[in-house]
Amino acid sequence: MNLKQLANNLTILCRNVGAFIQKESESFDSSKVEKKGFNDLVSYVDKEAEQKLVEGLRKLLPEAGFIAEEGTDSTKGERFNWVVDPLDGTTNFTHGLPAYCVSVGLLDGDEVVLGTVYDPNRDECFWAYKGGGAYCNDTPIHVSGAPALKDSLIATGFPYYDFGLTQQYLQVLGAFMSRSHGVRRMGSAAIDLAYVACGRFEGFFEYNLKPWDVAGGAILVQEAGGRLSKFTEExxxxxxxxxxxxxxxxxxxxxxxxxEFWKKAQS
Structure with missing residues (x-):
């Protein structure tokens, strides 16, 4: 498999789907938003974008299966599986807030070997493949060189459906606010990861995430020289x-x- 060629083809597909999303944003009717669950929104744009992605991805790698947010295709591949979020930041999109993206990752077994995050609002296509480095459009990207938390800008996401650990999470937020340059909440985990990869953020943390929230962006961080883990352990x-x-x-x-706070929350 030629991962570089596959990465190039994936960026083209994600750009095309991003263009569709942007066109729909110009006349989007918020009354067409559906709820999958409490504060879990979906629109026809999510669904149609995923259909376009799945159709294109089938052609790029016919043997691969899918882990897709909207369930367009749930066929599992024996080795390869595409992890698809057609519109990461749906709530932002439905409110007209320009912070959302297309995010796709490719799993080889349990390892992400390829990923693309396309932000159509800034026309920034972040992409990476195993061993090939990370890029924004055609420019190589690298993580920040900040040496300490006190020199850092940190990103996070807030719980939107499971609030059982809210108080502990607020304690964590308070600690980061007092120990860093500040904390930002973009509303798109994939964009957060892309921004860590290109050095705009020094770090990102969040819980209650799904595979499609992180697969496309995780390899960007890895290939840009960053590190990934769970909250307190590998x-x-x-x-x-x-x-x-x-x-x-x-x-x-x-x-x-x-x-300092999460161990207490889990005990």
Whole structure:
């Protein structure tokens, strides 16, 4: 398999789907939004975008299966599986907030080997493949060189349906606010990861995540020289429901800060 060629083809597909999303944003009717669950929104744009992605991905790698947010195709591949979020940041999109993207990752077994995150609002296509480095459009990207948390800008996401750990999470947020340059909440985990990869953020952490939220962006961080883990330990950050991504240098401080409160929350 030629991962570089596959990555190039994937960026073209994601750009095309992103163009469709942008066109629909010009006349989007918020009354057409549906609810999959409490605060879990979906629109016809999500569904049609995923259909376009799945159709294109089938042609790129016919033997691959799918883990797709809207369930367009749930066929599992023996080795390869596409992990698809057609519109990461749906709530932003439905409110007209320009912070959303197309995110696709490719799993080889349990390992992400290829990923693309396309932000149509800024026309920034972040992409990476195993061993090939990470890029924004045609420019190589690298994580920030900030040496410590006190020099860092941190991103996170807020719970939107499971609020059982809210108080502990607020304690974690408070600690990061007092120990860093600040905390930002974009509303799209894939964009957060892309921004860690290109050095705009030094770190990102969030829980209650799904595989399609992180697969496309995780390899960007890895190939840009960053580090990924669960909150307080190494482990499966794609399927494990929580992730810490960083420029590597601030990773121990991030895990330590989270662990001061998260261990209490889990005990």
């Amino acid at each position: 482990g499966d950050y794609v399927f494990g429901g929580e992730i810490v991504a960083s420029n590597s240098q601030v990773h121990p401080e991030m895990q330590q800060t989270i662990g």
